[in-house]
Every structure is written in C-alpha cells, then in structure tokens.
Amino acid sequence: MEGTVFAPSLQGMKHVKSDSGVILTKPFLEVCKHILPVLDKFGSAMSIVKSDIGGNIARLEAKYASDPTKYQQLHNMVQVEVTSKTAKSSSSCTNGLLWLTRAMNFLVALFHNLVQHPDWQMSQVCSDAYKNTLKKWHGWLASSSFSVAIKLAPDRKKFMDIICGTGDINADIERFCAAFSLLLAENHKFLASVGMDDLKAS
Numbered sequence: 001m002e003g004t005v006f007a008p009s010l011q012g013m014k015h016v017k018s019d020s021g022v023i024l025t026k027p028f029l030e031v032c033k034h035i036l037p038v039l040d041k042f043g044s045a046m047s048i049v050k051s052d053i054g055g056n057i058a059r060l061e062a063k064y065a066s067d068p069t070k071y072q073q074l075h076n077m078v079q080v081e082v083t084s085k086t087a088k089s090s091s092s093c094t095n096g097l098l099w100l101t102r103a104m105n106f107l108v109a110l111f112h113n114l115v116q117h118p119d120w121q122m123s124q125v126c127s128d129a130y131k132n133t134l135k136k137w138h139g140w141l142a143s144s145s146f147s148v149a150i151k152l153a154p155d156r157k158k159f160m161d162i163i164c165g166t167g168d169i170n171a172d173i174e175r176f177c178a179a180f181s182l183l184l185a186e187n188h189k190f191l192a193s194v195g196m197d198d199l200k201a202s
Helices: 006-016 025-040 041-066 076-082 093-116 122-132 140-152 156-164 169-193
Strands: none
Touching: 006 025, 006 169, 025 041, 025 076, 025 093, 025 122, 025 169, 041 076, 041 093, 041 140, 076 093, 076 169, 093 122, 093 169, 122 140, 156 169
C-alpha cells in the first residue's frame, strides 16, 4: 500500500470546499467513503458503525444524484427539507447528514485517542471515543449493542501494523483529525442554525 490508509482521505479533503468556501456534496461523501476501509480493519467490532455510515452515505448520494446541480452544496439538501418541513423524518437527508457527521465525530475521536494515548488498549480507545461523541444521542439499545461490539476490538498493535502501510501513521492520523474536525464542525454549526443538531435516536 502506498502511504497509510488515510492517504486517500487526506487527498480527497483538498477538494471538499468550493472556491467560495462551501462544502461540496460529492467530495465530502467521497472522503467519508475513504474511511470505510479503515473500519474493515477493526473486523466485527465496527460492523454496526460501518453499516450506519454506509447507509447514510447512500441516502445522501441518492439525493445528490437526483439533481447534482441543485444539491452540489451539501447543506442545500437540508435547507430544502427544512423549507418543506420534512427534515425531522427518520428517512430525511437531514437525519442522514446528522448521523453521518456524528459517526465521523466518533471516528475522529477514536483515531485521536490512538495517537494521544499509546498506552491504552483498543477497547479503551473505542469506549472513550464513544462516551464523548455518540453515547448521549443513543438510546439504551444502541448503547448496549455498542458495548458488546467494543469487546470484539482487535489487538492494538496488530491494528496499527495493518493500517500503517508505508507512511507515518501518527502524522497522517493527526492531519486527518485536524482537517476533518473543521468540516464536521461546519456541519454541526449549520444543522444547529436550522434547529436540527440535537435530534436523538428514536
């Protein structure tokens, strides 16, 4: 593998913003998709998260494909649904973007923990990230499922060896977390501005 598993995402993030500084739908979703192979390295521990992320990407991609010009800017999908009062539907793109952003927040926190806490076991890396991101939005059932899944987390050293490739994995993780966090914060800020950032799982 040329570079680390984060190389495609780092490359893709260069194209997420338009010249005027708005987040573009297709490049943003591509960056999210580039993270999925990293989740594969976790094995069954991340299957729930991967399935959730994949489903939300597919929902947003389908909406984008229905009118690429209208939905070129990511937040336009939400604006249209807010105007038509369909944003709070569980099958809305607003809901999809919210949960995709939250899942990505979890992954950023997880990757950050890997770099910042080299002495932590993988289960602690995952559970701390979950506690600080997704947990407050999840009901009891989702939290319980997650707790069980974390117990299946791979050995930390094996995982790091797999994702290293030929690059500096810690440097790439730090670059990814720093750059992607800013994009996720923009999503949250926009969702909050239309009253859609605090929806909980049903």
